[in-house]
Each structure stands twice: as structure tokens, then as C-alpha cells.
Amino acid sequence: MKNTNYKNLVDILSNNGEIVNTDDIDILIKSIPDSSEEGILDPRVYNEKLKPKKRYIIPNQYIFDGVPVGEMRLGMGWPNIDISKDVVTRTKIINLGDRNIDIRIYSPITHYRNMKCMIFIHGGGFFGGDIDVVENPCKLIADKANAVVISINYRLAPENPFPCGLDDCFDILMYVYNNPGEFNIDKNKIAISGDSAGGNIATVCSIRDRNLKTNMIKYVALLYPVVTLSDKEDSYYSWDIDKYDIRSDNKLMERTIRSLESTMDIVKKLYLQGKVSDDNVEVSPLLSDLRGLPETLVITAEYDFLRVQGEAYLKKLIDSGVKAKGIRYKGMDHAFIDKCGYYPQVEDCINEIVKDMNAM
Numbered sequence: 001m002k003n004t005n006y007k008n009l010v011d012i013l014s015n016n017g018e019i020v021n022t023d024d025i026d027i028l029i030k031s032i033p034d035s036s037e038e039g040i041l042d043p044r045v046y047n048e049k050l051k052p053k054k055r056y057i058i059p060n061q062y063i064f065d066g067v068p069v070g071e072m073r074l075g076m077g078w079p080n081i082d083i084s085k086d087v088v089t090r091t092k093i094i095n096l097g098d099r100n101i102d103i104r105i106y107s108p109i110t111h112y113r114n115m116k117c118m119i120f121i122h123g124g125g126f127f128g129g130d131i132d133v134v135e136n137p138c139k140l141i142a143d144k145a146n147a148v149v150i151s152i153n154y155r156l157a158p159e160n161p162f163p164c165g166l167d168d169c170f171d172i173l174m175y176v177y178n179n180p181g182e183f184n185i186d187k188n189k190i191a192i193s194g195d196s197a198g199g200n201i202a203t204v205c206s207i208r209d210r211n212l213k214t215n216m217i218k219y220v221a222l223l224y225p226v227v228t229l230s231d232k233e234d235s236y237y238s239w240d241i242d243k244y245d246i247r248s249d250n251k252l253m254e255r256t257i258r259s260l261e262s263t264m265d266i267v268k269k270l271y272l273q274g275k276v277s278d279d280n281v282e283v284s285p286l287l288s289d290l291r292g293l294p295e296t297l298v299i300t301a302e303y304d305f306l307r308v309q310g311e312a313y314l315k316k317l318i319d320s321g322v323k324a325k326g327i328r329y330k331g332m333d334h335a336f337i338d339k340c341g342y343y344p345q346v347e348d349c350i351n352e353i354v355k356d357m358n359a360m
Contacts, residue, residue: 009033009344014351017327025315025326027300032331033344039247041256041303042331044343049252049333064158067266069127076124077133081341084139086110096171102153103172104131105183106142116147116357117176117185121169121205123196123223123335125263126271127157134195136340137350141193145354148185150176154201158270163282170205177216189360191219193353195337196306197267199225203285203313210292218360220296221353223337224306227313228284229268237286237312244303253303256333260305286313290320297325297356299349301332327352 012033020029032042041049060070086109093100107115118141122134131138131151142149154168173192180187194202199222209217228237239261246253268278281288286309298314300307307328317324329336329345340346 006344010347010351013344013348023311023315025311025318027311027314027326027328030327030329030345030348035331039245040331041249041253041333042343042345044339045256045303045331045333045336046249046252049256065269067158067270069158069270072266073124073128076128077130078335078338080133080136080339082136082139083341083347084136084143087139087142089135089139094172094175096168096175099155099168101155101168101172102131104135104138104151104153106135106139106149106151107184108142108146111148111184113181113184114186115184116145116189116360117183117191118142118145118147118149118221118357119169119173119176119190119192119202119205120149120151121154121192121194121198121201122151123194123198124156125267126162126165126197126200127267129156129197133338134198137337137346140340140347140350141353141357144350145357147357148183150183158273161273162271162276166201166204166282169201170208173205173209173216174214177214187216189218190216191221191357191360192217193221193223194225195223196335197226199223199310200227200285203227204282206293206296207281207285207288207290210294217294219356220294221299221356222296222310222313223299223349224301224304224334225298225310225313226267226306227309228286229264229272229278230284230287232279232284232287236316237309239305239308243308256303257305260334286316290317290322293317293320293322295323295356297327297353299352300326300328301334301336302328302330303332304334306334 017028017030062070088107122129138149154165192202300310314326
């Protein structure tokens with residue numbers, strides 16, 4: 001149940017925002033709704049950071065090449081709240097010929113034929129996460145957009161390394177596009193979205209779609225996406241801690257930002273397994289030709305290691321002639337959509353996506 005203060009904070013976020021030119025691109029900056037202080041973590045994020053780390057009495061002992069994959073998977077995600085109304089959930093197994101993939105379908109209870117559709121791809125570093133963590137955000141999109149949202153339970157590394165998960169998501173996209181009646185959707189109004197590693201897969205799906213001239217995707221919404229695993233730096237992308245405005249609790253804030261940086265080598269080890277270059281454009285889409293891609297929204301969090309590459313991708317999209325815009329949430333850290341119902345920024349972020357979907 002949403003309290004009055006939460007609703008007020010969502011309203012503040014909805015009605016306030018400033019377009020700021022940064023690195024030669026205009027980004028909509030949304031401030032912390034209940035603080036005017038600069039250079040700080042949102043108080044909700046700050047309080048989470050102070051909580052003791054989760055301990056597991058019976059940790060999952062699965063280890064791959066020295067990496068405690070099972071334990072890392074247990075530490076992903078965060079319990080959140082269903083703030084949607086009247087959304088029907090059903091699960092379906094899709095036979096893709098050589099494999100079966102589970103999907104979860106969210107539809108408004110008053111659904112009709114030829115609805116808009118959002119394909120959602122969960123994050124988790126390509127080796128973790130699941131559709132349960134993003135269920136409530138997906139339900140909220142279905143509710144607010146009056147759309148069908150399809151969440152994909154794609155195969156994970158290291159058991160299924162690149163390009164298995166990517167292929168699963170693209171093949172499900174094709175299945176949905178070719179069978180619109182099965183989902184009561186309009187095949188000409190399909191959007192794709194994903195958070196973190198899911199944003200990477202959503203991005204690459206849009207590039208494949210363009211390359212194959214299938215034109216299935218009409219809109220892309222990326223939530224703090226991974227757009228490069230490469231160490232290459234160029235005129236678009238170079239990472240530096242000095243790009244972050246840190247004015248208090250320096251050690252905590254720098255640890256917050258760098259926490260994801262420290263896992264990038266592990267992600268590459270599990271996802272690529274030394275068999276694929278991290279410069280491959282289906283691994284690091286920032287290195288790809290971005291011309292001719294569909295309209296794209298890039299959402300970033302101020303104190304996320306991935307913010308710099310996400311906004312570099314936004315700049316390259318714009319320079320490539322793609323209709324694109326960016327929103328940065330001040331005070332937020334990585335994976336904030338997991339806090340649906342707790343962080344007002346999640347609902348505001350979904351409201352922004354819904355606005356674009358309604359214009360498809």
C-alpha cells in the first residue's frame with residue numbers, strides 16, 4: 001500500500017526535472033525529491049548501504065572456475081512491492097525447436113486485442129537475477145501502459161555462456177512478433193526493455209533487428225544498461241571517478257560506485273569464458289554502428305559505475321541520428337528498479353517509459 005508521503009515524492013519527481021547539458025548532450029536530471037543537497041546518496045539508498053550484508057545459513061556452493069556463482073546469485077535482487085492494480089499473470093513455455101524457454105506474461109484484467117507490448121529482460125550480470133525480481137516493475141508497466149508485458153526467463157551463464165541468453169531473448173521476440181494473436185498484441189507496437197545486463201541484451205536485440213531488417217522493435221527503454229565489457233576507451237567513453245559529484249561520506253560513496261566495477265572481470269569470465277572477444281559488438285554494443293536504431297530512452301543512476309557508459313551510449317545514439325533521450329536520477333545507485341514500491345524513483349521511471357509507449 002502506497003503511503004501519502006510516497007505519493008507526494010512521486011508527484012515531485014513527475015513535476016520537476018532540469019535539462020542539463022553534460023558532455024555535449026542534454027539529459028533530464030531528476031533531483032532527490034525530498035532533499036536539495038547536492039553530491040549525496042538519496043536517503044533511502046544511504047540507509048540501505050548502512051544495513052549489514054546478508055548472510056546465508058546454507059549458501060549455494062556452486063563454483064565455476066573459482067567463482068562462487070551460487071553465493072553471488074543468492075545476493076542478487078531485493079524484495080519489492082506490487083503497486084499495480086488488476087494485472088493478470090500467467091506463465092507459458094515457448095518451444096523454440098531446440099529448447100524450451102519460460103516466459104511470464106502480464107496483462108491488464110480488462111485487456112483487449114491488439115494491445116501494445118513490452119518485452120522485458122531482467123538483469124543480473126548475465127549469470128544471475130530472475131523474472132521474480134522484476135515481476136512487480138513489469139506488472140506496473142502493464143497496468144500504467146495498458147499493455148502486455150512479457151518477461152523472459154532466459155538461460156544464464158556460466159552454464160549457458162554467450163550468446164545463449166541473447167539468442168533466447170531474440171528468438172522469443174521473433175516468436176511474439178510472429179504470433180501476435182496468441183498474446184493479444186499489435187505486432188507493430190512492440191517495445192523492448194531491460195535493466196543492467198538485461199539492458200545489454202535489449203540493446204543487442206535492437207541492433208540484430210535492424211541488421212536483419214525485421215523491424216520488430218519500435219521503442220527501446222534501457223535501465224542503467226551494460227553497453228560495453230571492453231576496456232577500450234575512445235571519444236565517447238572513458239571512465240573516471242572524478243566524473244561523479246561526491247561531497248560527503250566519500251568512502252561509502254566511492255565504494256557504492258566501484259562495487260560493480262570490481263565484478264566486471266567476473267562477468268566476462270562467466271559470460272564469455274575466453275571464447276569471445278569483449279570487443280565483439282554483440283557483447284559491447286557501444287562499439288557498434290548505431291545508425292537506424294529505434295527510438296531509445298536511456299535511464300541512468302547518478303552513483304552507478306555504469307552511468308558513464310550508459311550516457312556515452314546515449315551520446316553516440318544522438319550523434320548517429322537516432323531519436324534518443326536520457327534521464328539521470330540523482331542520488332540513486334545501481335539496480336534501483338529492484339526497490340519497486342519503496343523508491344519513488346522507480347515509479348517515476350516507469351511513468352516516463354509509459355509516456356513513450358503511449359506515443360508508439
